[in-house]
Amino acid sequence: MDKDEPWHRFSAPALFTQALLQYTSVPLTPTAIKYWWRGQATAYILRLNTNSLAKIRQLRRDSSLHHGFTIGKNSNGLENVAVPFPLPAHSFSMHVRHGDKSSEMRLIPFREYVEEAEWFAKQNPNSFHKSAFLSSEDPSVFEEAKNITSVTFDYGLTSPNENWVWYMSKIKRMNSGPIQQLNAFGSRHETTISWLLQLFISLECDGYVGTLNSNWNRLIDELRCVWVDKCMHPYLEVGDVVDWSNYHW
Known part of the structure; x- marks a missing residue:
């Protein structure tokens, strides 16, 4: 830059x-x-009006709009998990920015987010668990999550829990830019509210995994220090330095 x-x-x-x-x-x-x-x-x-906040709270409390799963320890099949409000303590937020962002940076594979979070959790098993709220415009990320139970680099480290627990919302997704999504999804108002819902759920988490070259990840990083008292909580950068340097501008 x-x-x-x-x-x-x-x-x-x-x-x-x-x-x-x-x-x-x-x-x-x-x-x-x-x-x-x-x-x-x-x-x-970004202060929201009363009606917008009420709508986001309503959507957050509607259990039918959210889904969680993990891999069963004995069955090795997917097990559904309820998404509580708020999310459990010790959880990570992972926003995986794909879509049209390839024109500005190397798209970071989802597995690299998981590796960063799991490494940190294994170093801090009393502070963080292998559970995360997952958001992305890329539907393939959520399919990949079904096959990631853990990342193998134990080195004698203590894993806080056996398999990853993934939380997510049931919203429309398309692996493209935000303008293309707004044009494709119909109601721009409802789409924007659903995106803001993802932002609010991310702020329920205790750790943050992302890249500051993503404007959405920057929003999460900024608002966790103002809207919620989580500025001292860890933020784990997965992007290439050349892509997110000068992030203070």
């Missing part, structure tokens, strides 16, 4: 910068301040 581009000259407003620095124990860099400010501004701009 060219550092001479106009957005690299942007900075957080002085008033907010001064307020932030009153509560920090170290002198923050300008880019760190800008990263913080983007989250604050995003959370403010």
